[in-house]
Amino acid sequence: MNQKKKNSLNQKIKLLFILTPIVMILTMFITHLIFNVPLFSNNDSTNWTTSVVETGIGTSITIAILIYSNNQLKKSEEQQEKITELVLNIQNIEQRNYEREQKRLKVFSYRIITNLEVILNNHYEIRQELEDYINNGTDEIKQNIILSSGKKLEIIEYFTILHIKSDIAYIGELFEDPLLGQNIVNQCNDYKKILKNIKEDTDWKNDAILRKIAVINSQVEVLTTSIDKIKKEINKKN
Numbered sequence: 299m300n301q302k303k304k305n306s307l308n309q310k311i312k313l314l315f316i317l318t319p320i321v322m323i324l325t326m327f328i329t330h331l332i333f334n335v336p337l338f339s340n341n342d343s344t345n346w347t348t349s350v351v352e353t354g355i356g357t358s359i360t361i362a363i364l365i366y367s368n369n370q371l372k373k374s375e376e377q378q379e380k381i382t383e384l385v386l387n388i389q390n391i392e393q394r395n396y397e398r399e400q401k402r403l404k405v406f407s408y409r410i411i412t413n414l415e416v417i418l419n420n421h422y423e424i425r426q427e428l429e430d431y432i433n434n435g436t437d438e439i440k441q442n443i444i445l446s447s448g449k450k451l452e453i454i455e456y457f458t459i460l461h462i463k464s465d466i467a468y469i470g471e472l473f474e475d476p477l478l479g480q481n482i483v484n485q486c487n488d489y490k491k492i493l494k495n496i497k498e499d500t501d502w503k504n505d506a507i508l509r510k511i512a513v514i515n516s517q518v519e520v521l522t523t524s525i526d527k528i529k530k531e532i533n534k535k536n
Contacts, residue, residue: 321354403472406465407528410482413462414528417489418521420450424496425514428507435502444497451493459486473531482524488517 427443463483470479492513500506 319354325354399472403469404532406469407532410462410465411525411528413458413465414482414521414525416458417454417486418518418525420454421489421514421518421521424450424492425511425518428511428514431502432504432507435504440502444500447493447496451490451497454486454493455490459490462486473528474534475527475531478524478527478531485517485520485524492517 424443424447427439427446431439431443463486466479466482473479492510496510500510
C-alpha cells in the first residue's frame with residue numbers, strides 16, 4: 299500500500315515536469331501569434347520568453363512542493379487515524395478484560411461468601427452444643443458433639459475448604475487487600491483444627507470447654523469480618 303502511494307506521488311511529479319515545458323512552449327507560441335511578439339530578443343531585459351521559462355519552472359517547483367506537502371499531510375492524517383483507531387481498540391480490549399474480571403470476581407466471591415457462611419453457622423452450632431454440654435454434661439450430649447464434629451470435619455475438609463481454596467486461587471489477585479485470600483485460608487484451617495480437636499482430643503472439663511467457646515467466639519468475629527471485607531471488595535468494583 300505504501301509503495302503504491304509512493305509510486306503515485308512520483309508519477310504526479312513526473313507528469314508535472316513533463317507538462318511544464320509543453321505548457322511553456324504553448325504559452326510562448328500563442329502569445330507570439332496573438333500579440334506578434336518576437337520569440338527571441340538580443341536584449342535580455344526584454345526577453346519575455348526567458349521570463350516565461352523562469353516563471354514556468356518556478357511554478358512547477360512550487361506545485362511539486364505543494365503536491366509533496368499535501369501527500370505528507372494526508373499520510374500524517376492517515377497515521378493519526380490509525381493511531382486513534384488502535385488506541386480505541388486497546389481501550390475496548392481493556393474494558394472487556396475489566397468487565398470479565400469484575401464478573402469473575404463477583405461470581406467466585408459470592409461462592410466464597412456462601413461457603414464461609416456455612417462455616418460460620420457451623421461455629422454457632424458447635425458453640426451451642428458445647429454450651430448445652432456445660433449445662434447438661436451427659437455422655438449422650440458428649441457423644442453427639444463428637445459425632446457431629448466428625449461429620450462436619452469430613453464435609454469441611456473434603457468439600458467446603460477445598461472449594462474456598464480453589465476459588466481464592468482463581469480470584470485472589472483481584473482483591474485489593476493482598477492478604478485477604480491467605481487470611482481466609484488460614485481461618486478455614488483453624489476451623490478444621492477446632493473440629494479435629496473436638497473429635498479426637500478434647501478436655502471435657504468446664505474450664506476447657508469455656509476456653510474452646512472463647513476461641514469459637516473469636517473465630518466468629520474473624521469470619522464475619524472476612525465476609526464483610528469480601529462484600530466490600532465486590533462493592534468497590536461496581
